[in-house]
Amino acid sequence: MILEAKSVSKRFGGLKAVNEVSLQVQEGEIFGLIGPNGAGKTTFLNCVAGDYRPDGGSIIFQGKNITGFRPDIICREGIARTYQIVRFFPKMTVLENVMVGVVFGSKKKVKFPERTAREYLDYVEFPVAHHVLAENLNTIQLKQLELARALSTDCRLLLLDEVAAGLTPAELNKITALIRKIRDDGRTIIIVEHLMRLIMNICDRIFVLNFGEKLSEGTPKEIMSCEMVTKAYLGETYMH
Amino acid sequence: MEMLQQSWDIIVTAILRGGLYALMAVGLSLVFGVMNIANFSHGEFYMIGSYFAFFGITEFKFGPLPSIIFAGLAAFAIGMIVERGVFNPLRQKSKKGWLMNTFLLTLGVSIIMQNGVRMIWGSRYRGVTQFWPGRTKIFTSMEIANDRLVAFIIAMITITLLWYFLTYTRTGRAIRAVSQDETGASLMGIDLNWIHTLTFALSCMLAAIAGASLLSINPAFPTMGVNPLYKSWFVLILVGMGNIWGSIYGGLIVGLLETISIYRFGAGWQDVISLIIIILILLVKPSGLFAKKGVKSVLE
Amino acid sequence: MKRLVTSLGKVFGPLTKLGIRPQIAVLFFALLFVPLFVRDEFTLRLLITSLMFGGLAMAFDFTAGFINIVNFGFAAFMGLGAYSSGLSVLKLGLSPWLGLIFAALLVGIVGFGLGVLTIRLGGIFAACMAWFVALALMAVTANWVDLTKGNSGLSVPPLFVTIRNMPYYYTILAIVILVYILLAVISSSKIGLAFRAIGQDVVAAASSGVFATKYKIINFTISCCLAGLLGGFYAHFVGVLTPQVLHTRNTVEIMVISYVGGRGTIWGGLVAALLLVPAMDYLKGLLELRLIMYGAAMILIMIFYPRGLAGLWTSGADYLKRKGVLPDTSTVSVSKGKTGQNL
Amino acid sequence: MLEIRQLDVSYGYLQVIWGVSLKINEGEVVAILGTNGAGKTTLLKTVMGLLTASQGTITFLGEEITNLPTFKLIKRGLSFVSEERNLFPAMTVFENLILGAYTVRDKKKINDALEYVFTLFPRLAERKNQLAGTMSGGERQMLAIARGLMHGPRMLILDEPSMGLSPMNVEAVFETITRLRSGQTTIVIVEQNVNTTLRIADRAYVLEQGRIVLEGTSAELRSNDQVREMYLGIC
Amino acid sequence: GRGASKPDDGRKIVKIGVQGPFTGPASRVGDEFKAAIQMAFDEIGNKIGDYEVQFVWIDCESDAEKAARAYEQAIVRDKIDVGFNTWHSWVSVALMDIAAKYKMPHFLSFGATEIVNQKYKSDPEKYKYWVGKTWPTPSLLSIAYVEAVNEAIEAGLWNPPNRNVAVYGVDNDWGRDFGNSVARQFEDAGWTVVTREWVALGETEFYPLLNKLQQLGASVVVGSMSDPPSVSSFIKQSREVGLKSLIISDGLGWVGEWYELTGDASNYVLDQIPQWTTPAARKFKDDFAAKFGFEPGASTAGLMYDSARFMIKIMQETLKEHGALTQENFAKIAEKVRTGQLTFKDGIIMKEYKYTNDTFPDPVVGEEYYIFPVIQYMNGQGRIIWPSSWKDEDIVIPDFLKQ
């Protein structure tokens, strides 16, 4: 078990965005987190990554309680993430963007950050020259860049928030393969996604959130056949 | 008894002072909220408001109130010209680094206006001794000059009118829409250029009204805008951006802080005291007393 | 031409690695020899002032151009340096040289505090916080008459016994070279990478492991420390201090220089100072008209060339590279490359 | 109704749209498909005057509208629901809708329009006084579409209306489009959700790297091998 | 550029470098200075003997560094032969070093506070090129108020309820120096100082301060502010608040338009300011207003006019004694100015401008030399009430101050 959340809660004013959520993620699995818009998926990721401090509960990562740690510390502990709305350094080159992760993101001291950064860019098959300013990239390129930066922190656990949103099926296939490759290279992944095709395809286990609370948990098959999930999330007429 | 009397004095003084700070701050806030411009030439419109009121009275022989209105309208016109001549061209060219670029533009406008006025009208002081002679008794013992009272009332009426305009009229709603989402607003059929020009001109008008209604207290001279500018920034930062009613409280708070520190620590320290308190407040509430997180608008 | 540049590139290669631009190295070299040719005391004084403003603009840019916080109270920190250096000489009996160092340290500490204060604030709020601290400092300087003599002004002993400008010239040149090298080296190091990262997206920086607070504080401390040092020089060069030194007017002046020079470049501010300060001096006879022109120039530059002189240089160099006049040596080019469009 | 001829658009040096021509007839639902970054949004924004065309012409109802400012296009009966929604977060649902009718001066027409969108989206009527910024993603999308209908547009342009929505909400959005279509509004829709889109569209264009590479009726496209491979993910 | 040196065509030119705040926050003063100097030199056809006078206007912008730089430029580039005038004390201090460096005699500067005296006294030999202050250290003048008030009380014109005095002032070198010295002088004369209040430069809101003063109930409220908006606001608001004290507002009349700003609120207020008393003075005032379109202030334009004419005299004397207007010769004549051998008696404001070794760099203060009469304002007119030998009228005590 790499990550354990014990009744994690986060409130915004009166709104319980995440309410007593407990879950466990096993080492080396792809863990899907789904739920309707506003269910609290992003908020939960934010709690894990340290962007929000949970109001209650605890988060254990590799046996260490990291609840309420600063995001940069959590990053160096080995949890990296991408954002639903891509975040990057617009006035830096592609290479420098990744170097930030290489230099500051891990506890290990990297001897040749530039070379390492290039390796990660190649790893995600980044299609654009490395000296281009990030502000000139398009959405999919930015998503790849963000992925490379997240990986470059040498993380054990990767949190992906809607990486596939807005991709065409062909692009989807590529990203699916990439996610698999990342997992096969020994990293654990939590993925938040609305695209059922992707989720059902690659997840080992799926966790469904609704109104900040756990609705269901299980293998993709179990989830698909779960009536509650169909009702709250997929919709009656959902068809693949 | 004396304590009580003194507290009343402090409060009344603070209110009178704060009302005009609020009027200045509202204009600043409007431009910041709608156009995302941190305007450092706001004080210069206060200054030309003063000048126009002076000319209204001495040259055109208007009465006090018409002079103030005249000053407001004249500043409105100048504001339109400045917006069209300075900010509009930049907007058409590029919106990169907008906040800082426009900030420098406002500094340029401020320098030009200060020195331009000095070139045209010289640096002599132009003032009138009184608008509305006489004093009014407030409470049992305190008397206040009518000028000051009327200036305060004008400020409050202006702010209320502005609030009504923004809340209930079609154009007002358009201004608020632009402040929240420019692209969205243009997709509603709102002419952004016109709204920007209007907003800037309105803000200039508010500053000019403040300057004009204080003419009998503050004679007009080229560098007079600096102090009110600072004070309105204090208010704006204290209450947070984009909050008209907040600006009134903010004006009163800054007024009160200054008044109290004058009483308690002597006049020179007023800035130190009120700044330290504003800094402390900001440490606790980093985006201002009344700001709502993540929501940018001119009116809550 | 191309070969010349290439061989120059070899000479400056190691420097470039540290982020020190060859053209600036050439400029410093030229400045070293200026007094051999210019024996005119006034020109030297003008150069001293220009260099001083250049140094200030670089230190200002270090914060504004990198971590993207405009220290709108910058002049006050320079003024604080001036007063602390002056007072340490007058009250503690330090030598003016020690005074300079004392000022740098003290203002560095204050900058540290400012960094702590502005940690939670972003954008315009951080700028205003710095400004408010500065206004408060200025008011204290004016009111703490027992210590500072307030608005009457404080006489400060000079750095040198001689009254010639030459020693001051070399002192400020040394300081400015030091400042430039320090800032260039830092900003091209890992720390500089962190500065730019938090300047562009704090959240992304944090999730990449950058502890923004730490770097913000480091940045403020360094920038203020240098402002203090230059302030100390100001004090002993001019010989008299009033609280007006801390005035926002001066911040605006420094800011304009740094912006005209080009944001986030360090060297832009220095070059801009060497052009703007003499230009403004030359136009002195125009009185208000000069300031009106100054304002108008500011507006025109911001509208038509917001990237400043450095931007002009870069696009010029890019143009030459495209024409093949200059070799394309840069590994990290700022030019807009053609982006691949698809996977 | 809308005709685009030989349109070129660039961001700075970077040209994104290359000689695009297309034609949309009254009453049609036309889909524009394309990979990420193909330039769909760019194309729509240029039509709406949010970006400037460097070459080519756009005509609407027989009049040239190339590079007219956006607000004038709204007055002529175009409406655009953007990818980013562009709602006014600090205003209520009601105020958002009223602003949708900014170009309409007639009170009665506004009220009629309000009634119409409230029958389309009963949810909005319930939430009339909620701030738009506090609504969920699906509700926001409904509001954006409703707002786009408030001035009674002759043509509605939708940019990825289902992006980021849960499957249930996606369903709801497509249902709305079908209903609008029966209401005689011409619709242009850009979507990634190719499958569903082709089900409701009459015709479609395929945009690739800023060029139109295919066009035809939905049925034609659905049976086209290239489309099947690229967009439907059927290999 | 202006870097031209002297023409070789035989024309003789003397270049005089005039320091002043010609732009910046104090430019109002600079305007008056410039105008008054031009008046004085126009009267002599801009000629000293066969020398044509050329001015180099050196703008200090109210900033020590800029002033010093401009001064060095004037010396090195414009090759001025002599320096003249300043306004701020801190500018004086910065320029003293430059003057010493180039041995440039610099005559008659306004910068008046103690800091200038201290710098001079720290090394009189080095700073001997800094020749004379146009305005004495404030404390030398303010004693007149104490004497005027005490004389009125002794003469039975006024029976104040107490011997308390409240001191206020603008928070700068001028205001504080004045306030503190007048406070000391009142204390020496047996009065009690109940408060000292400093206000920010440019402040125009005095309700809190005035209410405080009113509650303290001092018989005399004395102070100085240097900027007209503050002064006029203070006076007007003191009436609005109903302050029941005799107000001494040093410097109210510094700008010509003071009465337009304060109106009758200035009635009964005491000030110490030179008046346009002599016919020559009144003529100057009228000529000035006609020529430049604004009212001159007696203590700025008026004093400057005297100062400029003293300067003319110095130049004429230099020419007469040494035959040429050169920097060295001006330096020689400086000795005579400093020791009182060369004085100026034809001023429109003061009886005699004179320095002695004892007073230097201050001018000799006294009824026959340099003194500001104490005046009381009534309906826009200032009437001299002290010294008795100059007196127009007795002090008038308003009803609200009578017991």
Ligand SMILES: Nc1ncnc2c1ncn2[C@@H]1O[C@H](COP(=O)(O)OP(=O)(O)OP(=O)(O)O)[C@@H](O)[C@H]1O
């Ligand atoms: N900073 C915040 N302040 C106030 N409310 C918030 C904040 N962040 C999120 N919320 C609210 O918390 C709830 C959960 O939001 P969250 O972003 O976690 O949803 P989500 O599951 O990621 O939805 P989506 O699929 O649309 O991205 C929503 O109702 C949202 O409005």
Ligand SMILES: Nc1ncnc2c1ncn2[C@@H]1O[C@H](COP(=O)(O)OP(=O)(O)OP(=O)(O)O)[C@@H](O)[C@H]1O
């Ligand atoms: N503001 C911009 N500056 C520079 N290039 C841009 C800008 N916006 C978009 N582009 C580029 O233009 C191209 C087309 O972008 P556009 O957003 O139109 O694509 P799209 O088809 O709508 O893609 P998506 O499916 O992601 O919405 C992309 O390569 C993108 O990188």
Ligand SMILES: [Mg+2]
């Ligand atoms: Mg989310």
Ligand SMILES: [Mg+2]
């Ligand atoms: Mg798009």
